[in-house]
Amino acid sequence: MRANVAHYRMLDDAEQAELRAMIQVFLEEKQWEGCGGLELDDEIRVTIAAQACLMQLGLPHDYYRNVQTILVYPSTVVPPERRPGMFEIATAPLAAPVPLLGQAFLQGPVVLVWDAVLHGARHPEQGHNVVYHEFAHKLDMLDGAADGTPVIADRAQFAEWVEVCSYEFLRLRRLAEEGEKTFLDAYGATNEAEFFAVATEEFFDRPVALRKHAPDLYRVLSAYYRQDPAGRVTRA
Numbered sequence: 001m002r003a004n005v006a007h008y009r010m011l012d013d014a015e016q017a018e019l020r021a022m023i024q025v026f027l028e029e030k031q032w033e034g035c036g037g038l039e040l041d042d043e044i045r046v047t048i049a050a051q052a053c054l055m056q057l058g059l060p061h062d063y064y065r066n067v068q069t070i071l072v073y074p075s076t077v078v079p080p081e082r083r084p085g086m087f088e089i090a091t092a093p094l095a096a097p098v099p100l101l102g103q104a105f106l107q108g109p110v111v112l113v114w115d116a117v118l119h120g121a122r123h124p125e126q127g128h129n130v131v132y133h134e135f136a137h138k139l140d141m142l143d144g145a146a147d148g149t150p151v152i153a154d155r156a157q158f159a160e161w162v163e164v165c166s167y168e169f170l171r172l173r174r175l176a177e178e179g180e181k182t183f184l185d186a187y188g189a190t191n192e193a194e195f196f197a198v199a200t201e202e203f204f205d206r207p208v209a210l211r212k213h214a215p216d217l218y219r220v221l222s223a224y225y226r227q228d229p230a231g232r233v234t235r236a
Contacts, residue, residue, distance in 0.1 A: 004047045004118060005050045006122060007124065007204060010233060011232065019053055022053040022056070022057070022061060022063070025063055029063055030070055034072055035072065038072055038073060038074040047121055048112060051117075051132060055135055055200070055204070058225055064138050066141055069109035070109060071110070072113075073112070074115065075115050100113070101116040102116065102133060110135065110138060112131065112134065113130065116130045117130055124205035127205045128185070128201060132197075132201045132205070133200065134197070136196055137196075148192025149162065165192070167216075168216070172184050172186070177189075184199060184214075207229035
């Protein structure tokens with residue numbers, strides 16, 4: 001884990017001990033399936049579990065109660081081409097399947113690609129982490145909807161979340177439409193759910209840069225996750 005998960009090395013001793021304990025529970029509670037010929041081993045399971053549990057280190061440890069199964073493929077997945085249903089009238093060509101590095105289903109499993117998981121875990125400086133992205137979706141879905149707003153009980157915190165995230169989402173969308181270079185991946189402009197997932201990747205992977213480019217966004221994410229990754233980086 002220390003070799004594969006760069007963020008683990010930034011935790012203090014107490015946080016590392018707590019994370020290891022969380023990982024043990026997570027590994028036992030979830031059903032793991034290797035797909036596409038991948039033979040699951042401890043390295044794969046622990047690397048995924050460590051990153052998923054890191055996100056909940058400051059949250060109540062419900063270990064993603066909406067995640068029962070984790071499907072892991074060896075490399076990029078291309079879903080089968082969708083065919084029109086028996087009673088469906090196709091009024092336009094169906095979109096071609098898009099290669100996937102991960103996917104999270106509202107009432108289903110988390111799908112991950114191992115080579116992308118490992119690369120993201122070892123190279124946080126690139127700001128792309130499929131585990132953070134897909135498990136952010138599952139946190140978002142805990143209230144029954146993928147709308148970019150996870151469960152936030154405090155009314156003042158919720159109001160600030162909506163104000164800041166709406167502003168930053170619309171700003172990202174405008175810049176993306178204008179072809180401007182953006183700090184957050186332009187994929188986050190797809191919708192509010194993808195914005196939260198992309199912002200989460202940056203929050204954990206490149207927190208100092210996120211705090212510089214979007215300090216209000218960093219603040220509300222820090223308040224939600226109850227963590228300060230930028231502080232860990234500067235102390236390391």
